[in-house]
Amino acid sequence: MATPIVQVNRLNQMQGAFDEVERYLCFIGLGGTNKGTLQTVNTDTDLDDVLGAETSLLKTQVQAAKSNAGQNWNACVFVLDGVLTWSEAVDYVMEQTSVEGFVIVDPIAASTDLEAMQTKQGDIMAQYMRPTLFIAAGRQLAPATDTWSAYVAELSALTDGIRADAVSIVPYMWGHELGTYAGRLCDRSVTVADSPMRVATGTLAGTWSDKPLDKDGRAIDRSILKALESVRFSVPWWYPDYEGMYWTDGNLLDVSGGDYQVIENLRVVQKVMRRIYPLAVSRIADRRLNSTPTSIAENQTYFMRPLREMSKSVQILGNTFPGEVKPPQDGDIVISWPSKYAVEIYSVIRPYNCPKSITCNLMLDLANA
CATH class of the missing domain: 3.40.50 (Rossmann fold)
Structure with missing residues (x-):
């Protein structure tokens, strides 16, 4: 006969805020x-x-x-x-x-x-x-x-x-x-x-x-x-x-x-590096990260978190203030297993275009309309 057991565990899903080192x-x-x-x-x-x-x-x-x-x-x-x-x-x-x-x-x-x-x-x-x-x-x-x-x-x-x-x-x-x-x-x-x-x-x-x-x-x-x-x-x-x-x-x-x-x-890439590092550490020897299709899909979302947070834009009075990077797309996080105990995470970071050279071309319309 077994005695009844109730156990309550406090789990950490790594959803808290990251320390901000930038600008320091x-x-x-x-x-x-x-x-x-x-x-x-x-x-x-x-x-x-x-x-x-x-x-x-x-x-x-x-x-x-x-x-x-x-x-x-x-x-x-x-x-x-x-x-x-x-x-x-x-x-x-x-x-x-x-x-x-x-x-x-x-x-x-x-x-x-x-x-x-x-x-x-x-x-x-x-x-x-x-x-x-x-x-x-x-x-x-x-x-x-x-x-x-x-x-x-x-x-x-x-x-x-x-x-x-x-x-x-x-x-x-x-x-x-x-x-x-x-x-x-x-x-x-x-x-x-x-x-x-x-x-x-x-x-x-x-x-x-x-x-x-x-x-x-x-x-x-x-x-x-x-x-x-x-x-x-x-x-x-x-x-x-x-x-x-x-x-x-x-x-x-x-x-x-x-x-x-x-x-x-x-600076953008280094900011992603600082945020993806603790996410990777928390997955060491965690069998939730494995080579099955379900695990790979779940962990692609998990490791995409820094890109999602950095891509948030704000719209006010018709003006869009873009995030630090473009929103991540499907395939921007790739998880590869070179061996049974080693995993490699690849991330694609897409910065926005930035106009540093602007040319204005002007023309006349002299048609007699």
Whole structure:
């Protein structure tokens, strides 16, 4: 005879919200206060208290990011002490928290620094399963000794022949470009799928009307910005007869023809990566994921969740604000079993078209009707 048994189990269907890492960046640079420490900052933070009252390149970039990110901005800052390297700081930060990317404030000295950043993001992915990106800076224009042609040639050499599809680089000309760019990427009025080039996001915050001059007294113009952008730097931009200062593409150092030449493509894919990872972990040794047609169909829906959530659009007053990606279609999730105990998940991510070159053609109708 058996005694009656009632058992109630609490099951986890992995339907809760994902942690949001996007728009949370870590700034790393030399500072005079709180050296060798990791500090958190947001829109309420007095940067003089955290980063010192004296002017510093680090504080200038963090302030520019704060001004350009707008509402609900938050970040972290690791203050280098002159002994620790940025790479060691990244390792420390990864032990403490997760971030979308790292903003290395102090100018790089050589192309090898860009390669080191690309290698570091790969190391982080291998150790922590955390997708990251890096934003670097080229040195400040020296108006007493630099001509624009020599400055552009020197910076162009940094990116020549470099493949680093998780690294973006910005030149210092006005002196606050790096923080401005990083802040624009963190603006919560737009999504990670939006280019920093987007004019409707608004003008760049900060002082831009005082254009930098080289040693010959030549003011910066758009030909100089175009020359830097053509060698994959991300730079500010302005439009004739259109007030305000804006930005160009968020260029990445991918190869010509690569999928990750612009930062919005990388950020969208990395966001999916962060959300599909815990879904995959929760299915380890779970026989609900098996090779039967029913299981494959159920798990295609299960792993499609990040794409469904990121594809939600909003319509208001006849205007459609699209989601971060197009809605997934049948066949966008493919599940393959190469062996009895190994499964491979393939996902297709479809970003929307984005107009970065607009041509308007006008014609007359002179018919006498």
